[in-house]
Amino acid sequence: MKIQVNVKTGRKNSEIKKIDGNIFHVDLKSKPVDNKANIELIRLLSNYFNRSVVFVSGLKSKKKIIEVID
DSSP: OEEEEEEEOSOSSOEEEEEETTEEEEEOSSOSSTTHHHHHHHHHHHHHHTSOEEEEEOTTSSEEEEEEOO
């Protein structure tokens, strides 16, 4: 399953919100320095779905496409 993730970094708390269908909004504590925000995003989504997740596109963008591996 592929999902679209809109990311905001440097937030007070890390949080995942399902917006509609396969669209999610994720707040991250980490800032996009040394790939820390992407690492935190993968960790959060893996825990949320209880599955492995990988980037499809948007590695350096606020809008990302993530694949949840079944």
